[in-house]
Structure formats: structure tokens, C-alpha cells
Amino acid sequence: MTAPRTRAQLARAVARDIPPGSFVNLGIGQPTSVANYLPPDSGIVLHTENGMLNMGPEAIGDQVDRDLTNAGKAPVTELPGSSYFHHADSFAMMRGGHLDVAVLGAFQVSHAGDIANWHTGESDAIPAVGGAMELAVGAKQVFVMMSLFTRDGDQKLVPSCTYPLTGLGCVSRIYTELATFDLTRGRVRVVDTFGITREAIIERLGLPVDA
Amino acid sequence: MRAVICQDADEAVADIADGATVLVGGFGPAGMAETLIDALIRQGATELTVVSNNAGNGTTGLAALLAEGRVRKMVCSYPRQADSWVFDDLFRTGKIQLELVTQGNLAERMRAAGAGIGGFYCPVTVGTPLAEGKESRLIDGRIHVLEHPLRGDVALIGAHQADGLGNVVYRKTARNFGPVMATAAATVIVEVAQVVPTGALDPETIVTPCIYVDRVVTR
Numbered sequence: 001m002t003a004p005r006t007r008a009q010l011a012r013a014v015a016r017d018i019p020p021g022s023f024v025n026l027g028i029g030q031p032t033s034v035a036n037y038l039p040p041d042s043g044i045v046l047h048t049e050n051g052m053l054n055m056g057p058e059a060i061g062d063q064v065d066r067d068l069t070n071a072g073k074a075p076v077t078e079l080p081g082s083s084y085f086h087h088a089d090s091f092a093m094m095r096g097g098h099l100d101v102a103v104l105g106a107f108q109v110s111h112a113g114d115i116a117n118w119h120t121g122e123s124d125a126i127p128a129v130g131g132a133m134e135l136a137v138g139a140k141q142v143f144v145m146m147s148l149f150t151r152d153g154d155q156k157l158v159p160s161c162t163y164p165l166t167g168l169g170c171v172s173r174i175y176t177e178l179a180t181f182d183l184t185r186g187r188v189r190v191v192d193t194f195g196i197t198r199e200a201i202i203e204r205l206g207l208p209v210d211a
Numbered sequence: 212m213r214a215v216i217c218q219d220a221d222e223a224v225a226d227i228a229d230g231a232t233v234l235v236g237g238f239g240p241a242g243m244a245e246t247l248i249d250a251l252i253r254q255g256a257t258e259l260t261v262v263s264n265n266a267g268n269g270t271t272g273l274a275a276l277l278a279e280g281r282v283r284k285m286v287c288s289y290p291r292q293a294d295s296w297v298f299d300d301l302f303r304t305g306k307i308q309l310e311l312v313t314q315g316n317l318a319e320r321m322r323a324a325g326a327g328i329g330g331f332y333c334p335v336t337v338g339t340p341l342a343e344g345k346e347s348r349l350i351d352g353r354i355h356v357l358e359h360p361l362r363g364d365v366a367l368i369g370a371h372q373a374d375g376l377g378n379v380v381y382r383k384t385a386r387n388f389g390p391v392m393a394t395a396a397a398t399v400i401v402e403v404a405q406v407v408p409t410g411a412l413d414p415e416t417i418v419t420p421c422i423y424v425d426r427v428v429t430r
Contacts, residue, residue, distance in 0.1 A: 049314065050238045050384050066240060067371075067385035073239040073292075084383055086390040086418070087238075087264075088322040091315030095335060114338070126291040126302055127311050133335045134315035168338040 004177040004195040012037040014103055014145055014175050022100035023047055025135055028072040030145050031103040045081075047099060049131040051090045054082035071131070091131065094138035102139035104132065106146045106171075108161040111207075113171040113183045115144065116163035129166075136167030148176035148205075155205055157181065157188070214377025214424040216406055220250035223400050223426045227256045227365050230283075234321065234363035234392040235263035235273055239292075242385035244369040244402045245272040246430040251367070257281045262321070262363060264314060264388060266290035266298035277301060286361070288314040312361075313341065318391050320361035325394025325423075330359045366396035369430075370419070373401060375409035377424035378417045386418065393423040400426045 005013065007030065015037035018024055025047045026032050035057065038044050046055040048070045055070060056077035064075040093099060106117040115136055119127045136142055149155055157174060173191075174181040179201050180191040188207050190198050201207075217223040224247060227233065233251075237243030252275060259282050266285045267274030274297040276282060285307060290298050301307040312320065313335055323331055332355035336342040346357040368389040371382040379401055381389055393399050401424055 048384070050241070051387050052384050065383065067242070068383040069239065069241050073241075078383075084381075084386055086386050087314070087318035087388050088391045091318050095315060095333065119340075124303070126299060126309075128289040128291040129311060129313050129341065130289040131314040133313045133339065133341070137335045137337075165339045 002195055006177075007033065010145060010175055010177060013180065014143060015039075017143070017173070018042070018044055018101055020044065023053070023098065025049065025094070025099055025102045025139065027102065027104040027132070027135065028130075029105045031105060032070070032072065034103055034145075047090075047093065048076070049090050049094065049135070051085050051087060052082060053085075054079045056082070091134050094131070094134045097138060097140060099135075099139040101141045101143060102135040103143045103145060104135060106144045106156065107163050108156050108158050109144050109146070109171050109174055109183075110158055110161050111183065111188050112160075112186045113169045114161050115142070115166045115171050116161040117166050119164045121164050132166050136170045141172050142167075142170045144171050144174045146174065146176060148178050157205055159206075212425070214373075214421055215426050216375065217426050217428045220246045220402065220428045221253060223247065223428045224250045224254050224367075226398075227251060227254060229256050230258045231256060231364040232260040232262065232362070234366040234388075234396050235261055236366070236368040236387065236389045236392050237273075238264050238384065238387040239268050240272070241383075242369045242381070242387050242389055243272045244367040244400075246402045246428060247367040247400055248272050248276055252276055252279055252281070258283045260284045260286065262286040262317070262361060264288050264317065265292060266295055268292065268294045270297065274298070277307070280306070282307060284308040284310065286310040286312060286317070288312055288317050311341065316358050317361070318388060320358055321388075321391045321395040323358075324360035324362035325391065328360065330357055332357055361395065363392070363396035364398065366392040366399045368392055368399065368401045370401050370403050372405050372407055372412065373403045373424070373427045374407050374412050374421075377401070377421035377427055378412055379403070379419035379421075379424060380412060380416055381418055390419050393419045398425050399423055400428065402428045402430045404430060
């Protein structure tokens with residue numbers, strides 16, 4: 001493609017790579033939009049850590065129910081075959097390795113797959129972690145969706161994270177507007193690029209030349 | 212002891228002491244026991260430690276208790292939100308302490324307390340600031356961090372229905388922390404939309420059995 005991916009194209013790309021029949025948790029923020037692009041016949045079951053499997057789309061109008069929300073506290077709906085459970089069970093599903101894929105946002109990801117996504121470390125910031133660490137550690141595969149650079153132009157795929165960590169060595173794939181990356185045992189591979197050449201992105205990120 | 216169906220919320224919370232640790236159910240507004248929290252505000256207990264996933268939303272419920280200056284310390288996973296300005300102000304001016312616990316560890320620490328388990332080792336938080344100073348050990352080739360049980364003097368839980376014995380059912384994702392907190396506090400107080408006759412709830416659907424419940428109030 002000749003241009004960077006839009007947010008919608010990014011969400012569509014993540015959705016396409018989730019295997020049919022997977023149990024999936026979409027993190028709050030940008031990853032939530034992946035749900036809009038999952039094929040209806042994929043058999044993918046969405047987990048929300050506040051205690052539900054087979055979560056449906058966002059609730060609108062009369063569907064809004066104070067007792068039925070997603071992890072971002074937005075009103076959602078049930079799908080046929082949905083189930084409810086308490087928090088200890090919900091996080092046992094995550095920690096116990098029962099989730100196939102978690103899609104998370106991130107401040108930084110390291111070449112080794114470490115992720116930082118909960119705290120900027122600034123002294124006046126109020127830290128909030130939620131279930132990010134359990135998702136990072138527990139899901140069989142962790143995909144990250146993020147912009148490749150901050151507003152200030154700092155890269156977010158880095159040799160090692162400078163922000164407080166969420167989890168170690170857990171990210172296997174990163175989707176950004178300019179490129180998709182696979183991370184395997186400390187090595188970064190450029191899968192595809194958008195609006196930039198492979199050589200240019202390797203140089204701009206300072207990646208090993210065989211990436 | 213058998214659960215007591217209280218006449219009103221003020222009666223249910225009358226004996227909560229200054230300095231108590233109070234487990235407050237709810238995930239945002241879903242499952243928040245606002246009737247009981249309003250009664251606790253009227254009751255006056257202070258210097259409280261509150262354990263809850265969030266640190267209040269908007270100006271009602273837990274946020275209102277915080278605004279009254281009655282909470283010394285929050286134990287929670289996700290204090291900062293778009294509508295958490297009451298907590299934010301208290302925290303930034305040093306008027307409240309915060310113990311940040313991951314959402315799953317928060318639930319599991321209370322589960323451990325309620326199940327008589329003296330702690331557990333868990334791979335979550337390894338390599339992060341939340342593991343600093345904690346004991347760890349290698350189990351099956353993976354580092355695990357020791358987490359301790361978390362128990363309350365009182366739990367305030369919002370649920371859907373209870374029967375005359377104090378068996379409780381919840382509604383949708385408002386279940387969240389309720390069933391775990393119900394096991395982990397010395398006194399468990401549940402507010403429900405409706406108390407139904409004993410026998411009216413299908414035994415197969417009961418989520419919190421009456422053994423855990425001390426008091427029930429209708430909201």
C-alpha cells in the first residue's frame with residue numbers, strides 16, 4: 001500500500017489475523033474497534049474481564065443496561081451463548097492460559113516483546129493498571145495495536161522499554177500504521193509496510209538489518 | 212449464623228467501626244451498592260480503608276464517601292478514569308493513600324482470604340514495579356510473585372435478588388466482585404432489588420450461597 005494505514009484499516013488487519021473460533025480479549029481503547037471487523041461467521045468469542053464471554057456489540061437506545069458493560073464500562077449486549085462469571089473466575093481464565101489472543105494498546109514495546117502500557121512514570125500521573133498485566137502474562141498470544149511514533153516523534157518499538165513495564169517477553173505481533181512486526185525470541189521481523197519501504201523503516205527504527 | 216433481612220440500610224450498616232476495612236463491590240457503577248454506601252455516609256464511620264476496583268465515579272456512591280473525607284486509603288486496580296475527579300483531587304493533595312493492585316490479584320487475594328489460603332504465587336507483575344519488594348520463587352521454570360490474602364471487616368455488595376435465607380443471585384456483569392467479596396469479609400451486607408420467599412430461587416442458579424451472607428437490604 002502507498003499510504004499509512006488508517007485506524008479502521010489497522011483494526012481490519014488485526015481482525016483478519018485472529019484465527020476463527022478463538023477466545024479473544026480486546027483491550028480498552030483502540031483494540032475495542034477490532035470487534036467491528038470480526039466476520040460474523042468466524043466463531044470468535046469475545047471475553048471481557050469484568051465477567052462475560054460472548055460479549056455482543058455496543059448497546060444502543062433501549063438496549064442500554066447499567067448491569068451490562070464491557071471493561072471500558074461502555075454498555076454492551078449479549079450474544080446467544082453468552083455467560084457471566086465473577087472476577088476471580090474471569091482472571092483465572094486469563095492467567096490459566098485459556099484465552100487465545102489478547103489485543104492491547106501500548107506506550108512502548110521492546111524488541112524482546114516486553115510491553116509498557118499502564119503508566120507513563122511521570123510523578124504527577126495517577127497510576128491505573130486494571131487487568132493489563134494479567135492479559136499480558138496470561139493470553140497465549142498478545143497482539144499490540146499502536147502508532148509507531150509518539151506525537152513528539154519518539155519511536156515506540158524500542159530496544160528496551162523506558163516506561164514502567166506491564167509484562168516481559170509476551171508480545172508476538174505489533175500492528176502500526178506504517179508496518180506490521182513479528183517478534184520472536186528477541187528478533188524483530190518486518191511483515192509488511194504501508195506508505196514507507198521496508199529499508200526505510202528498518203533504518204528509521206534502527207532495527208537489525210536482517211529484520 | 213443465619214442472615215438477617217434488615218428493615219433499612221441504616222440498620223444494616225450501624226455497627227461499621229472507624230478504621231474498618233470495607234470491601235465495596237462493583238465495576239464502575241455496575242454492581243455498586245449505592246444504597247448501603249449512602250447509609251454509610253449518614254452513619255459517619257471514618258478513617259476507612261476501602262477495597263474496590265475503581266475509586267469512585269462521578270459524585271455518587273463511593274465517590275460521595277471519598278468526598279466526605281472518610282477514606283484514609285484506597286486499595287484498587289483502576290483509580291483514574293474520566294469521571295474519577297473526586298479521588299484525583301484527594302490523591303494529588305496527599306489526602307488519601309493508594310495501594311495499586313492488579314485487577315486479577317485484587318480478586319484472587321480476596322478469594323484466598325475467603326477460602327482460607329495464606330497467599331499464592333503468581334507470574335503476573337514479574338519484572339514490573341508492582342513486584343518490587345515482594346518474595347518470588349521459580350515454579351515450573353517461571354518466576355512467580357507471592358501475593359497475600361486480602362480480607363475485609365465488612366463487604367458492601369450490590370446484587371439482584373436474595374431469598375429469606377440470604378441466598379443471592381446477580382444480574383449480568385454486575386456480578387463482578389460480589390461473589391468473591393462475599394467470602395472475604397467478617398460481615399457481609401448485600402443490597403438487592405428484591406427479596407423473594409425462600410424456595411423461590413432455583414438452587415442451580417444461586418451464585419452466593421447464604422452461608423456467606425449476614426445482612427440483606429432492599430434498595
